[in-house]
Amino acid sequence: MRDLGVGFGYLMKGQRWVAQHGKQYGMGLLPGLITLVLYAAALVALALWGADLVGWATPFADDWSSPWLGLFRGFLTALLFALALLLSVLTFTAMTLLIGQPFYESLSEKVDIAESGHAPESGLPLWRDLWISARDSLRIVVRAALWGVLLFALGFIPVIGQTVIPVIGFCVTGFFLVEELTAVALQRRGVELRDRLALLRSRKQLAWGFGTPLAVAFLVPFVAVFLMPGAVAGATLMARDLLGENDGAGAGEGAPAHGGDADGQGAGFPGQGGAFGTGRPA
Template identity: 60%
Template sequence: MRDLTTGVKYFLEGQRWVARHRRWWGFGLLPGLIALVLYIAALVALGFWADDLSSWATPFADDWDSTFRSLLRWTLTVIVFSGGLLLAMVTFTAVALLIGDPFYESLSERVEEMEGGAPPKPDIPLWREILTSVRDSLSVLARVVAFGLLLFACGFIPVVGQTVVPVVGICVSGFFLTTELTSVAMQRRSVPLRTRLRLLRGRLLLALGFGVPLVLLFLVPVIAVFAMPGAVAGAALLVRELVPVPDPDPSDDPDPVPDEEIDEDNDDATGTVPAS
């Protein structure tokens, strides 16, 4: 239970951090706002064309009675739009992270610097960073879809499908949301997705304590936009516990200056004149 409360603490700490640093909060809003505009445009287009799509998908119903044909196509229209809305909710964070990779990278690094130091950024080209982010996001999305199909099938089980399955679904979403949000700080540490998943599974309650409250907030994409900077900040704090930044080793300092030379330099600096 301690990990669960610690995860919630990082969720709250991230929101508090951006509340104290309003400039960085505004900076982190930009990718979410861009993603929100794109999603709204896509959903409006889907709503406009959903009826035509339903008609195109059910040519066999053209000869049906008008009442049954309308009922079938209206039901299919609702399913199509609901599916698009669900897909938007599931993928919003991944798309916002992809759009805002440079923004969130700067925000996450700033959080770490103010909390005791950030690890050096890997010396890899930007295009490779973006390619890695896209690949990891698609891999996480594939896992989400697989779990989603399984939970959808379990939803038809009486009682369990109406009680246990929704709770499990929120927990699964919370875990993978944490996986996505920690990707920024994890990639800065060169931690691959497979290792990231293993680390989060090993601290499952920590991941759920952080991700589940965000899932409940992110059910409304508009709220997700305003909570996103704090989520990235909180994820950076969480990663610092999972993969701490090593303290610099004084023995790694190249060409250490002997104490004698330091004393001589100090004498020169104070203007001491040798005795004649």
């Protein structure tokens, strides 16, 4: 249970960090604002033309008598909008991080420098980092969407669907939010997606303590925009904890962040006993 409090503490530390660094906070707001405008436009369009879309997709119901036609298509329209809203919450972080990759990379590096005096670098060109980030984000979004559809369906179970399932939903959403946010720092260290997920699964309560309250806050879009810079900063601190860098288990002074050969192949995570490699695909 201790890790729940530690995870929430990293979320708060990240918000305090950006509050003390106004320039980084201001730059970190831009990607969230852009994403919010795009998502809001898509949801407004769906609200205006969702009923027409449902009518086009269900021509077999054209001859149904009233009130069944209205009830059926009304239910499908509401279901479509609810799913779109759920997916917007699940994908908001991934899209914001993708749009704001250069901004958040810079923010994460500054947090690393403030903590240890140096920031690990991937050594890859920007286009390659963007490709890896987009590819991994898509994989996470697909996983999150599958969970979202499953939990949405389970929500129709009486009592359990209105009590237990929402709690599980926030925990699942929080876990995937943490993966996306810590990826900013971990990707610079060459940590692959499967290894990032393994790290987080080994400290689930830490991830839930950070991500679950953030998932609740992200239900309000404007709140998500203003919390994103601090969430990236806090996730960088949390990534350092996951890799054992905060307790002195990291590299020595003047040394690279990880051991291994010059191109990073075969390097192990500090504090993880080399359980995961940090090599990148060619």
